[in-house]
Amino acid sequence: MKTVKELEIELNGKPVSLYTLFNKNGMSVDITNYGAKIIRLIVADKNGKFDDVVLAFDTLDEVIEKEIYYGAVCGRFANRIKNGKFSIDGVEYNLPINNGTNSLHGGIHGYNEKVWTVKSVSQQELVLELLSPDSEEGYPGNLTISCTYILSDDNEIKMHYEATTDKATIIGLTNHSYFNLKGVGNGTVKDHMLQINADFYTVLDESFAPSGEIRPVTGTAFDFRNPTLIAERIDAKEFVPGWGIDNNWCIRKEQAGDCVLAGAVYEPTSGRKLEVYTTQPGMQIYTGNWIEKQVGKEGKIYDRQDAICLETQGFPNSPNVAHFPSSLLRPGGKYDEWCIYKFSAE
Numbered sequence: 001m002k003t004v005k006e007l008e009i010e011l012n013g014k015p016v017s018l019y020t021l022f023n024k025n026g027m028s029v030d031i032t033n034y035g036a037k038i039i040r041l042i043v044a045d046k047n048g049k050f051d052d053v054v055l056a057f058d059t060l061d062e063v064i065e066k067e068i069y070y071g072a073v074c075g076r077f078a079n080r081i082k083n084g085k086f087s088i089d090g091v092e093y094n095l096p097i098n099n100g101t102n103s104l105h106g107g108i109h110g111y112n113e114k115v116w117t118v119k120s121v122s123q124q125e126l127v128l129e130l131l132s133p134d135s136e137e138g139y140p141g142n143l144t145i146s147c148t149y150i151l152s153d154d155n156e157i158k159m160h161y162e163a164t165t166d167k168a169t170i171i172g173l174t175n176h177s178y179f180n181l182k183g184v185g186n187g188t189v190k191d192h193m194l195q196i197n198a199d200f201y202t203v204l205d206e207s208f209a210p211s212g213e214i215r216p217v218t219g220t221a222f223d224f225r226n227p228t229l230i231a232e233r234i235d236a237k238e239f240v241p242g243w244g245i246d247n248n249w250c251i252r253k254e255q256a257g258d259c260v261l262a263g264a265v266y267e268p269t270s271g272r273k274l275e276v277y278t279t280q281p282g283m284q285i286y287t288g289n290w291i292e293k294q295v296g297k298e299g300k301i302y303d304r305q306d307a308i309c310l311e312t313q314g315f316p317n318s319p320n321v322a323h324f325p326s327s328l329l330r331p332g333g334k335y336d337e338w339c340i341y342k343f344s345a346e
Contacts, residue, residue: 009060014115016060019126021151026050027343029151034060035112036128036147038071038177040297043155046271046345051183053272055288055307058297064113066294069176072112073147073161074105076132076139077327078174079248079284079316082209086319088140088168088328095138101207105176107137112176116147124151134167141167141329155343163335170327171335172314178288178307179274181267185300189265189287189308190231196224196263196283198249202315202324212321214250222247227266234287234305244287244305248316251283256325259338262312270345277340278312281325285310312339 009016011034018039022028027050030040041054056070057063063070084095084103095103105112116128125148132143143165150158161173180189201222203213217223221236235241253260262283264275276283288307296302318324329335 011115014117016115017118019118019121021124021126021149023124023151023153023155025153025155027151027155029149029157031126031149032060032063033116033118033128034063035068035071035114036073036116036130037063037112038157038175039063041157041177043272043343044345051270052297053179053181053183055178055180055184055296055302067291069105069112071175071177073173074176074311075111075145075171075173076106076137076143077103077170077172077319078105078176078311078313079172080104080207080209082205082207082317082320084138086170088170093138093140099208102209109137111145111173119146125149139169141165141169143169143171145173147173157341159339161335161337161339163329164331164333165329166331168328168330170319171329172318172327173335173337174280174284174311174313175339176309176311177341178309179265180307181265181272181274182270185296185298185302185306188305190229190234190305191267191269192230192308193227193266193268194224194230194263194285194308195227195265196249196285197252197261198263198283199225199252200250202248202250202282204247208246210248210315210317210321210324212317212323217249222249224249224263227264230287230308240289244289246284246286246289248282248284248313250315251278251281251312253281256281259340263310265308265310273344273346274310275342275344276310276312277338277342279336279338280312280314282315283310283312284316
């Protein structure tokens, strides 16, 4: 049976609700069709104790007004596009600038602020759909998108993104959940262990957009090929000392489109482990650098470096870098990507 918690709220004439998926192991996830956001994620630790491990808020007003990306699907293009410009077939497109000199996460009103249509819901699956019209936030083409959330009995949250367009466009979707495996509001993630299956990373320019250069991780603070305590690296000069990590890694895989293990986070006190699998070429690691003493769920306080995001995605600024994996989608083609968050305890 499905569990639907009616919020009895409408935005722009569309109903907004909260949907709970649950599996046979007691794991559950709350998702709202506002921004396709994961609002609550209940996971067991090594002793069988369940805690919520994603940052969010208790009310829709807070979800709208406070941190707009918590748990959201970001698009039309996640992460940064340098100077808010790109060209397709000789035509230049201009996007809103909302992050320094760049366009971030789809612009001023990205998919994280849209009310998605609920196509179907069951105990372990929720299918959401969104029509993104031509010229929305400057992007060309009418884009029809579906996002399917599946909660498996193997304690996986599977996210399947599909999209088609009627005009050549760019697309790059990601889930922007903020994790703390000790439980939300229980302090820093600097005591988590991080491992990333990547031999290379994309170098940032002065605007924090990728310059196009790809460097090996060997001998740098970017080398997380073995599990590494986040506290040992988070203030390295290669990142933003005192703030944290906000960078993209090039996931190791034999060929494009393979669904591979991108990396993992482990928290030793709870024993919780999160493995991330994806078909996408990159993964952005972000350590909640810009959170400043927010009051979150149940009055708990969220602060800087109290969460980690593992955003599987296309390479940032790929529309402007020819040798990056392409973000171009043409009519007749299909955008078809997976991200899987798999939980365990040991």
